[in-house]
Amino acid sequence: MIAPAxxxxxxxxxxxxxxxxxxxxxxxxxxxxxxxxxxxxxxxxSGCGKTTLxxxxxxxxxxxxxQIAIDGADLAGVPPHLRSVNMMFQSYxxxxxxxxxxxxxxxxxxxxxxxxxxxxxxxxMLGLVQxxxxxxxxxxxxxxxxxxxxxxxxxxxxxxxxxxLDEPLGAxxxxxxxxxxxxxxxxxxxxxxxxxxxxxxxxxxxxxxxxIAVMRKGEIVQVDAPxxxxxxxxxxxxxxxxxEMNLFPATIAELSQGRALVAAxxxxxxxxVAANSAPAGEGYWLALRPExxxxxxxxxxxxxxxxxxxxIDRARLGAxxxxxxxxxxxxxxxxxxxxxxxxxxxxxxxxxxxxxxxGDAQLLRD
Amino acid sequence: xxxxxxxxxxxxxxxxxxxxxxxxxxxxAPFLIILRISLSDPASLQPPYRPQLDWSRGxxxxxxxxxxxxxxxxVTVFTDGLYAxxxxxxxxxxxxxxxxxxxxxxxxxxxxxxxxxxWRPLLIALIVMPFWTSFLIRVYAWIAILKQEGLLNQFLLxxxxxxxxxxxxxxxxxVQIGIVYSYLPxxxxxxxxxxxxxxxxxxxxxxxxxxxxxxxxxxxxLPLSLPGIIGGCVLVFIPVMGExxxxxxxxxxxxxxxxxLIWTEFFSNRDWPIASAIAIVxxxxxxxxxxxxxxxAVSGVAG
Numbered sequence: 001m002i003a004p005a006x007x008x009x010x011x012x013x014x015x016x017x018x019x020x021x022x023x024x025x026x027x028x029x030x031x032x033x034x035x036x037x038x039x040x041x042x043x044x045x046s047g048c049g050k051t052t053l054x055x056x057x058x059x060x061x062x063x064x065x066x067q068i069a070i071d072g073a074d075l076a077g078v079p080p081h082l083r084s085v086n087m088m089f090q091s092y093x094x095x096x097x098x099x100x101x102x103x104x105x106x107x108x109x110x111x112x113x114x115x116x117x118x119x120x121x122x123x124x125m126l127g128l129v130q131x132x133x134x135x136x137x138x139x140x141x142x143x144x145x146x147x148x149x150x151x152x153x154x155x156x157x158x159x160x161x162x163x164x165l166d167e168p169l170g171a172x173x174x175x176x177x178x179x180x181x182x183x184x185x186x187x188x189x190x191x192x193x194x195x196x197x198x199x200x201x202x203x204x205x206x207x208x209x210x211x212i213a214v215m216r217k218g219e220i221v222q223v224d225a226p227x228x229x230x231x232x233x234x235x236x237x238x239x240x241x242x243x244e245m246n247l248f249p250a251t252i253a254e255l256s257q258g259r260a261l262v263a264a265x266x267x268x269x270x271x272x273v274a275a276n277s278a279p280a281g282e283g284y285w286l287a288l289r290p291e292x293x294x295x296x297x298x299x300x301x302x303x304x305x306x307x308x309x310x311x312i313d314r315a316r317l318g319a320x321x322x323x324x325x326x327x328x329x330x331x332x333x334x335x336x337x338x339x340x341x342x343x344x345x346x347x348x349x350x351x352x353x354x355x356x357x358x359g360d361a362q363l364l365r366d
Numbered sequence: 367x368x369x370x371x372x373x374x375x376x377x378x379x380x381x382x383x384x385x386x387x388x389x390x391x392x393x394x395a396p397f398l399i400i401l402r403i404s405l406s407d408p409a410s411l412q413p414p415y416r417p418q419l420d421w422s423r424g425x426x427x428x429x430x431x432x433x434x435x436x437x438x439x440x441v442t443v444f445t446d447g448l449y450a451x452x453x454x455x456x457x458x459x460x461x462x463x464x465x466x467x468x469x470x471x472x473x474x475x476x477x478x479x480x481x482x483x484x485w486r487p488l489l490i491a492l493i494v495m496p497f498w499t500s501f502l503i504r505v506y507a508w509i510a511i512l513k514q515e516g517l518l519n520q521f522l523l524x525x526x527x528x529x530x531x532x533x534x535x536x537x538x539x540x541v542q543i544g545i546v547y548s549y550l551p552x553x554x555x556x557x558x559x560x561x562x563x564x565x566x567x568x569x570x571x572x573x574x575x576x577x578x579x580x581x582x583x584x585x586x587x588l589p590l591s592l593p594g595i596i597g598g599c600v601l602v603f604i605p606v607m608g609e610x611x612x613x614x615x616x617x618x619x620x621x622x623x624x625x626x627l628i629w630t631e632f633f634s635n636r637d638w639p640i641a642s643a644i645a646i647v648x649x650x651x652x653x654x655x656x657x658x659x660x661x662x663a664v665s666g667v668a669g
Contacts, residue, residue, distance in 0.1 A: 058574060060570055060573075079573070079578075080570070080573045080574050081573050081574070081575075081576045081577055081578055085574075086574055086575070087570075087571075087574050089567045089570070089571055090567075091565050091567050093565055093567035093568050093570070093571035094571075095568060095571070095572075095586060095590075096564075096590065097589050097590055106572070106575050106585075107574075107575030107576050110575065110576030110577065110581075111576065154575070155574075158575065158576065
C-alpha cells in the first residue's frame with residue numbers, strides 16, 4: 001500500500017480557503033489541519049463561517065479560493081456523493097417516507113455491497129446506537145434523542161473518513177444533551193472516525209473535543225486543545241468566548257527580558273506579567289479568571305494586588321460560590337471561590353477588597 | 367356549566383348543519399331529480415319525459431308512477447356502441463391529459479418550490495392569474511392560435527420548421543393542448559404545496575449518502591411529493607372526464623366526449639332520460655377517483 005502523501009497531522013488539510021456569498025465574505029483565507037481519528041470542533045458565534053466551512057468539506061459549496069484535501073486527495077470538483085465524507089444534519093434530515101432501518105440502509109445500498117452485507121452493516125449500526133427495537137418505526141414516531149441517534153447511525157453507516165456533525169446536540173434538551181455528549185464520545189472512540197463538529201456552544205465544544213478551532217468573521221482565531229484555549233487564550237476575543245474573564249484595560253509601561261510592567265485601569269500600582277515581544281503601549285488587557293480572584297476584608301498575603309470592591313450578589317453553584325462585584329470605577333468583576341473557603345460568606349452589599357497574584361494575570365490584545 | 371356546553375353543542379351543530387343543508391338542497395336534490403329522469407321514458411310532452419307523478423290520484427298515482435320507471439336507458443347506454451365509445455374516448459383523453467398536465471406541471475412546481483422565498487408569492491400569483499379571465503374566452507383564444515392560418519402556424523412557417531400549415535385545430539391534439547393549458551393550475555398548486563413543505567436538507571442528505579442529483583430526485587423528492595401528485599391528478603382527471611367546452615371548441619367532430627354527448631342528448635335530441643342516464647353513469651365512474659382522493663386526503667390530515 002502506498003502511504004498517503006500527507007502526514008497524519010494533516011488528515012484533513014484545508015489551505016487558504018475563501019468563500020463569498022454575494023457581497024458577504026463567509027470565509028477569508030482559512031487554513032487548518034485536522035488529524036486522523038481526532039474529535040475536532042469548529043466553534044464560533046452564528047455567522048462566523050463555521051457552517052460554510054463544513055459545507056465546503058461536504059461538497060455542497062465550492063470554495064472561491066484554496067484547497068481542501070482528505071487523506072492526501074484533493075477534493076476540488078468532487079461532487080458530494082463521491083466524497084468519503086458524511087454529514088449529520090442539524091435538522092437530522094431523516095427521510096420521512098422510510099423506516100429507521102431503510103434510512104440507515106439508504107447510503108449503504110449505494111456502496112455496491114450485496115444484500116447480505118448491507119443488512120449486516122445496518123444491523124451493526126442499529127446496535128451501535130442501541131436502536132434495534134425501533135428499526136421498523138418511521139422518523140415521526142421517534143423522540144428527538146432517538147432521531148439524533150438514527151441520524152448518527154445513517155451518517156456513520158457508509159464508514160466515512162470524516163464525519164461532519166452540524167450542531168449535533170442543538171435540538172436536544174439540556175438533560176439529554178449531557179447524556180448524548182458521552183454517547184458521541186463513546187461512538188467516536190469505537191468507530192475511530194474523524195469527527196468534525198460545528199457548534200456555537202463553548203461548553204459542548206470544551207467537553208467533547210480533542211482540539212477546537214475558534215472562528216470569528218470568517219477567520220480562525222486560535223486552534224488548540226480545550227485546556228490550552230482556557231489557560232492561554234490568544235487574545236481577548238478567545239478569553240471572553242471561552243469561559244469568564246475579568247478584564248482591565250492596560251498599558252505596557254516597560255518591557256524587559258520577557259516581562260512587562262503593566263499599568264491597568266482600576267488596579268493600584270503596576271503589575272509585572274510575562275510577555276514576549278509585545279510592543280509597548282496601549283491596547284492591552286490585563287486578564288484574570290474568576291477562580292483566580294481572592295476576597296478579603298483587608299489586604300492580605302495571599303494576593304499581590306488588591307483593589308476595593310462592593311459585593312453585588314452571591315450565588316451558590318454546587319461546590320462553588322460565584323460573586324459579582326463592582327470596582328471603584330464602576331466596572332463589573334467576577335470571582336468564584338470554593339464554598340468551603342472563608343471567602344465564601346460575604347453578603348451582598350459588603351465593602352471588601354478583591355485581589356490576585358501577578359502570576360495568574362495574563363496580558364492580552366484585542 | 368352543562369347548559370353552556372349544550373349551547374355550544376347546538377352552535378356547532380348549526381355550523382356543520384348549514385353547509386350540509388346547502389349540499390342537500392343544491393347537490394343531493396338535483397341528483398335525485400336526474401336519477402328519477404334517468405329511469406323514465408322520453409316523451410313529446412312538457413317536461414319531455416314520462417311517467418309524471420299524479421298526486422291527485424292518491425296512492426294509485428304513486429304506484430302507477432313507480433311502475434312506469436325502468437332501467438331501459440341504462441341498458442341502452444351500455445349496449446349502444448356510440449355511448450360506450452364516448453365513455454372510452456373521455457377516459458382516454460382524461461388519462462392522457464392528466465399525465466401530460468403532470469409532466470408539464472411537475473417541473474414547474476419543483477422550480478417554484480426551489481425558488482427563493484422572495485419570488486414564490488409572485489410565481490403563485492402568475493399561476494393563478496389566468497383565473498381572472500373567463501374560462502370560455504381563454505379556450506376561444508386558442509382557436510386563434512391553433513387554426514390553419516393562426517399564430518402558431520404563422521410562427522412555425524416564419525421559422526421555416528414547416529412548409530405547409532399544420533392541421534391542429536379540430537383534432538385531439540388541440541383538445542389535449544386546451545386541457546393542459548386550462549388545468550395546469552389545478553396540478554401545479556397541490557404539487558407545489560407538497561414539494562415546498564419538505565426540508566431542503568433532505569435532498570442534500572440523499573446526495574451526501576451517495577445519490578447523484580437524479581437519483582436523489584427519484585428516491586427522495588418524488589416519493590415525498592406523492593400526495594401532491596395524487597391530489598393534482600384527481601383534481602385534473604375528474605373535471606376533464608366531464609369536460610364540454612374544450613372538446614366542443616377545439617375538438618373535431620370525431621372527438622366525442624361524454625360531456626358533449628350529454629349536451630347533444632339534452633338540447634338537440636331532447637332525450638332527457640338518456641342524457642340523465644349518461645350523467646349518472648359518469649358520476650359512478652368518477653366516484654372511484656373521488657373516493658380514493660378523499661381517503662388519501664383524510665389519511666394525509668390524520669397522519
